[in-house]
Amino acid sequence: MEALEAVILTIITASTPLLLAATGELVTERSGVLNLGVEGMMIMGAVCSFAAAYTTGSALLGILVGLYAGVATSMLFAFLTQTLMTSQVATGLSLTLLGLGLSGLIGEGFTGLPGVKLESIHIPLLTDIPFIGPILFGQDILVYVSLALIAAVSYVLFHTRIGLVINAVGNNHHSAHALGYGVIRVRYACIGFGGACSGLAGAYLALAYTPQWIENMSAGRGWIALALVVFSTWLPGRLLIGAYLFGTVWIMGLYVQGLGVGIPSQLLSSLPYLVTIVVLVVISGNRSLIRVNTPAMIGQPFAPER
Amino acid sequence: MKKLIGMVALALAMTFAAGTASAADKLKVGFIYIGPIGDHGWTYAHDQGRLMIEEALGDQVETVYVENVPEGPDAERAIERLARDGAGLIFTTSFGYMDPTIKVAKRFPDVKFEHATGYKQSENVASYNARFHEGRYVIGQIAAQMSESGIAGYIASFPIPEVVMGINAFILGAQTINPDFKLKVVWVNTWFDPGKEADAAKVLIGQGADIITQHTDSTAPLQIAEEEGVLGFGQASDMIHFAPKAQLTAIIDEWGPYYVERAQAILDGTWETANSWTGMSAGTVVMAPYTNMPDDVAAMAADTAAKIASGELNPFAGPVYKQDGTLAVPEGEVMDDGTLAGINWYVQGVDDTLPE
Structure with a gap:
């Protein structure tokens, strides 16, 4: 029971940064923008949150700064792609490179310093319930934020006027423009939301996952988040399943090895990718549903006719 | 017009000649790292060795490094780049750089290479490891x-x-x-x-x-x-x-002493390929x-x-x-x-x- 509890806790830790970053990217892509700079925004969030938390001693302030760092990085992308209309793919890739390099520069003075750990919450009685207590009521705040965010995104996208506008912009920006919606404005906002979520994911890495700053510490998690969005066919519910499935298979791979079961470790390391892709492909077998949910305008620039 | 081109060419040639002359004075030592120098582990330790070369040999050397180089085709490009940029001695510090190092070394017979933790050597590739x-x-x-x-x-x-x-x-x-x-x-x-x-x-x-x-x-x-x-x-x-x-x-x-020794060997003209595997006894x-x-x-x-x-x-x-x-x-x-x-x-x- 205790071993199981430890495994579940580790799965939650491994899944949370993926879920956070992917939630933001889902909204960005729903508005018709493909931002390949998730990794760059995430690492900027990580270094800035670490720096802020280390300097002030407050993890919460660190989270806030990480969030803003993600937004600031994403605004650079938004300005380039929406206002100057550069290629989204090229700009997104450069954003990743920029983020990795710049974070190394900012973080130079912070490598090797003991970080501030984001403490888990503790609710008397509830957290003390054996097994389910620590799992349901003993996480750190960002875990709850990640779950609340995906629920909120799901609600907003499909049950509110704002959601309709985002989907309209993503599906046909000319019609949305003709109806009087500010396509560029909506996209700026969605890119910013994506940046905020990636920043939070970065903060989670630097404050909760491994509380320290090391260059390159995101180690490709931004790319996994990007892939999860596509394989979830832009549906928040499936994104949640995908992120946790990935985390579960990832940790189980390590767990099985620790037990000494003779499965090749290379296979176990690639299993999270394989399983997630297969499961998400199977559950999204309905092709017309994929077509309905794929933002038709993804990656296309919009120039309002003057 | 012809005269002008001739003058430009001459000027260029002189610049290059000057460039190579000043580069020849100093030995350029290059390093390829698998991780960031701030990892406080493997790469950090190699970088401490690099700094020791600078400290020990001062003005006679110049060091450069490339960090976060993935093992594979990227490594070959990075090593070749250092060789082209005039490095006389290049340390490649991860197991997976072995084949790329051997490959690049064939194309640059005048450059000496040192590969860490591998088992392949050649005329101008030495390997070194620690126990x-x-x-x-x-x-x-x-x-x-x-x-x-x-x-x-x-x-x-x-x-x-x-x-x-x-x-x-x-x-x-x-x-x-x-x-x-x-x-x-x-x-x-x-x-x-x-x-x-x-x-x-x-x-x-x-x-x-x-x-x-x-x-x-x-x-x-x-x-x-x-x-x-x-x-x-x-x-x-x-x-x-x-x-x-x-x-x-x-x-x-502690890579430093070995790095200093090998760089010194280049300066003295006594560098030879080797397979060094030292441990606690050598520090x-x-x-x-x-x-x-x-x-x-x-x-x-x-x-x-x-x-x-x-x-x-x-x-x-x-x-x-x-x-x-x-x-x-x-x-x-x-x-x-x-x-x-x-x-x-x-x-x-x-x-x-x-x-x-």
């Missing part, structure tokens, strides 16, 4: 003394001889204290992913390991050990700042201060390290049995370096199946 397994034997002994559960967790990168011999040395050391000592191995298939290394540490602790050791490059596993209240070892450099209560000792890589492998353990354990560890340094003790002295029980090294003999450098099997007592 880290000597340190791992010592920490294996400490682990068996300090563990209450009798289980250690080992976070391993890739199933290459370098890593396998470390695992073997660790368990052989541990068995001298506790013949039933258990070792759980998790392969993370990466040299550097703090998150994944931390996950592996958590999983191993959850499975009963109360000693965590690693053959990956970040400080994350040791930090998890600190957080969870178990013990661990630093890797490649002293990591005591990350785990003041958990680090028992660390195996420190290439050093143990960090023994902390968080009783005095008698520290004394035992220091004694073992001293015996290894003096050559009195060899971690792979017989009898050594393979995992399946066959005798690999008979009593009274030690494993020869050739066998050790290519080792691809576990000794008895490792609770894992070696990935192919």
Whole structure:
């Protein structure tokens, strides 16, 4: 029971940064923008949150700064792609490179310093319930934020006027423009939301996952988040399943090895990718549903006719 | 017009001539790193060696490095780039750079290359390594003394001889204290992913390991050990700042003296290809201060390290049995370096199946 509890806790830790970053990217892509700079925004969030938390001693302030760092990085992308209309793919890739390099520069003075750990919450009685207590009521705040965010995104996208506008912009920006919606404005906002979520994911890495700053510490998690969005066919519910499935298979791979079961470790390391892709492909077998949910305008620039 | 072109060409030629002349005065030493220099582990230790070259040879040398170079085609490009930029000596510091180094070296016969932890040499490619397994034997002994559960967790990168011999040395050391000592191995298939290394540490602790050791490059596993209240070892450099209560000792890589010696050899014109494999006796492998353990354990560890340094003790002295029980090294003999450098099997007592 205790071993199981430890495994579940580790799965939650491994899944949370993926879920956070992917939630933001889902909204960005729903508005018709493909931002390949998730990794760059995430690492900027990580270094800035670490720096802020280390300097002030407050993890919460660190989270806030990480969030803003993600937004600031994403605004650079938004300005380039929406206002100057550069290629989204090229700009997104450069954003990743920029983020990795710049974070190394900012973080130079912070490598090797003991970080501030984001403490888990503790609710008397509830957290003390054996097994389910620590799992349901003993996480750190960002875990709850990640779950609340995906629920909120799901609600907003499909049950509110704002959601309709985002989907309209993503599906046909000319019609949305003709109806009087500010396509560029909506996209700026969605890119910013994506940046905020990636920043939070970065903060989670630097404050909760491994509380320290090391260059390159995101180690490709931004790319996994990007892939999860596509394989979830832009549906928040499936994104949640995908992120946790990935985390579960990832940790189980390590767990099985620790037990000494003779499965090749290379296979176990690639299993999270394989399983997630297969499961998400199977559950999204309905092709017309994929077509309905794929933002038709993804990656296309919009120039309002003057 | 022709005159003008002629003048431009002349000016260019002069600039280039001047450029090469000043470059020839100084030896340019290049380094290719697998991780960031701030990893406080493997790459950090190599970079300390680079700094030592600058300190020791001063104005006679200039050093450059490229960090975060993935093993594979990118490595070849990065090495070639350094060679083109006029480096006279290039250190490539990860196992996976072996073939790219040999390839590039063929195209630049005047440049000398040094590849770490590999086994291929050529006219202008030397290889060098350190006997880290000597340190791992010592920490294996400490682990068996300090563990209450009798289980250690080992976070391993890739199933290459370098890593396998470390695992073997660790368990052989541990068995001298506790013949039933258990070792759980998790392969993370990466040299550097703090998150994944931390996950592996958590999983191993959850499975009963109360000693965590690693053959990956970040400080994350040791930090998890600190957080969870178990013990661990630093890797490649002293990591005591990350785990003041958990680090028992660390195996420190001291590349500096070797780097200085090889750069000096180029300056003197005496450089020759070689296959250097030194350890505690040469000061290439050093143990960090023994902390968080009783005095008698520290004394035992220091004694073992001293015996290894003096050559009195060899971690792979017989009898050594393979995992399946066959005798690999008979009593009274030690494993020869050739066998050790290519080792691809576990000794008895490792609770894992070696990935192919």
